[in-house]
Amino acid sequence: MVVLLLVAFGAIILFEVPGLIHKAYWRELIAFSVLLGLGFGLSLLLTLEVELPSVTLGILRFMETHFEGLLKAWGVF
Amino acid sequence: MTVLEKGRIASSQLVMLLVSFGVGSVLVVGKGAGRDAWVAVLISLAVAVAHAVLLVILFTRFRGRTFLQIIDLVYGKYLGKLIAIAFLWYLFYLTAVVFSEFINFFKTTVYTTTPAWVILVVGLLVCASAARNGIEVLARANQLLLLFYLANLVFTVVLLVKDFQLENFLPVLDIGVNKLLWVAFGIASLPFFEVSVFLMIFPALNRQEELLSTMVKGTIFSGLILLGLVLRDIAILGNLTEFFTYTSYQVVRLINVGKFLTRLEILVVLNLITMGFLKVSLLYYGTVLGVAQLLRLRTYLPLVFPIGVLLAVVGLNNYRNIAENLRFVEYWRLYAFPFHVGIPLVTLLIALVRKLPEEGAN
Numbered sequence: 298m299v300v301l302l303l304v305a306f307g308a309i310i311l312f313e314v315p316g317l318i319h320k321a322y323w324r325e326l327i328a329f330s331v332l333l334g335l336g337f338g339l340s341l342l343l344t345l346e347v348e349l350p351s352v353t354l355g356i357l358r359f360m361e362t363h364f365e366g367l368l369k370a371w372g373v374f
Numbered sequence: 375m376t377v378l379e380k381g382r383i384a385s386s387q388l389v390m391l392l393v394s395f396g397v398g399s400v401l402v403v404g405k406g407a408g409r410d411a412w413v414a415v416l417i418s419l420a421v422a423v424a425h426a427v428l429l430v431i432l433f434t435r436f437r438g439r440t441f442l443q444i445i446d447l448v449y450g451k452y453l454g455k456l457i458a459i460a461f462l463w464y465l466f467y468l469t470a471v472v473f474s475e476f477i478n479f480f481k482t483t484v485y486t487t488t489p490a491w492v493i494l495v496v497g498l499l500v501c502a503s504a505a506r507n508g509i510e511v512l513a514r515a516n517q518l519l520l521l522f523y524l525a526n527l528v529f530t531v532v533l534l535v536k537d538f539q540l541e542n543f544l545p546v547l548d549i550g551v552n553k554l555l556w557v558a559f560g561i562a563s564l565p566f567f568e569v570s571v572f573l574m575i576f577p578a579l580n581r582q583e584e585l586l587s588t589m590v591k592g593t594i595f596s597g598l599i600l601l602g603l604v605l606r607d608i609a610i611l612g613n614l615t616e617f618f619t620y621t622s623y624q625v626v627r628l629i630n631v632g633k634f635l636t637r638l639e640i641l642v643v644l645n646l647i648t649m650g651f652l653k654v655s656l657l658y659y660g661t662v663l664g665v666a667q668l669l670r671l672r673t674y675l676p677l678v679f680p681i682g683v684l685l686a687v688v689g690l691n692n693y694r695n696i697a698e699n700l701r702f703v704e705y706w707r708l709y710a711f712p713f714h715v716g717i718p719l720v721t722l723l724i725a726l727v728r729k730l731p732e733e734g735a736n
Binding site for chain 2: 328343
């Protein structure tokens with residue numbers, strides 16, 4: 298799986314980076330590298346089956362603690 | 375600032391995009407209202423038209439500027455950046471949520487043994503290609519796909535007419551006003567208010583003076599199609615619509631013409647693939663374009679894949695089960711409200727109070 302992930306990211310880099318360097322789009326290259334690096338780190342953790350905190354569950358918990366009572370009182374739950 | 379998107383689309387294409395976008399997330403429309411879901415659709419449609427008009431008023435007031443430039447102008451440099459980031463977060467997260475919704479659907483109905491990440495990667499690659507090609511290609515692809523979708527829809531409705539039971543609609547309105555309004559709020563949030571993403575796409579319209587009529591037309595058409603779908607489902611299932619996670623899928627499954635034309639639910643899957651592709655691609659494109667504008671890049675293309683990877687991560691690491699998914703859908707309307715209604719509305723109000731844009735500054 299990790300090998301597959303490396304191949305995929307290698308392909309993305311090979312696809313994008315030469316063109317960016319050729320056109321001297323440094324700002325774009327930095328944005329690309331930072332975002333892709335973040336994506337690589339996170340997807341590597343997912344592949345290694347590390348438990349990442351889920352944004353959705355975080356939002357769900359937050360909404361439940363703050364609004365559940367209100368919505369029950371309003372009669373919609 | 376350089377123009378990030380050179381493509382131009384016609385008014386009719388924008389209408390079609392709006393329709394596809396509206397019917398794209400038909401998976402969960404009207405849950406909670408049972409046989410009165412159609413009333414909720416009508417209420418939410420009225421609100422949706424008002425919201426569409428709000429977006430157009432905001433955009434035309436600052437003619438020639440992108441939404442992020444408008445935010446910058448209205449809130450100033452620092453607060454503007456913050457609000458732009460909030461709006462882009464909403465777009466990004468919405469893309470991930472909608473995408474994982476579709477993956478859940480495919481995973482529970484047709485591709486039951488395929489690992490989720492395979493569906494996700496394949497789907498994202500197609501959407502990434504669409505986003506890279508820009509709005510013009512998306513709009514043209516949509517012309518074909520929407521035709522296919524509508525033909526499909528008419529076909530299933532015709533085959534189901536013989537099974538319609540009109541007493542399924544009775545009694546009308548016995549769920550209480552609060553509940554009805556809550557469901558209408560839900561339908562308004564998903565899909566209607568999500569058209570906020572079109573704020574990123576408005577500059578691509580070739581005849582800006584037709585923007586208002588285009589938005590109103592698109593919203594009403596997509597609302598009418600949703601209404602038709604909900605009416606069909608209720609006519610077949612009545613209050614039973616509540617018991618199925620994917621109502622449309624269940625309804626079309628019941629088609630049986632002489633024990634020969636059966637198992638047509640694959641048509642629903644096809645419809646969701648095409649419209650889902652459109653919806654995710656549009657949101658994806660809007661997000662990428664927005665991030666590129668925020669970072670003042672000269673092209674948005676290099677951001678497509680990195681943001682796609684992040685979408686995949688958020689989409690895969692989402693809810694653990696369908697119960698959490700449904701609860702999240704209930705709360706989504708509250709969570710998303712500040713983003714898709716709050717930000718445009720407050721921006722317009724502040725612009726009115728500050729009398730922006732100043733005359734001659736354009």
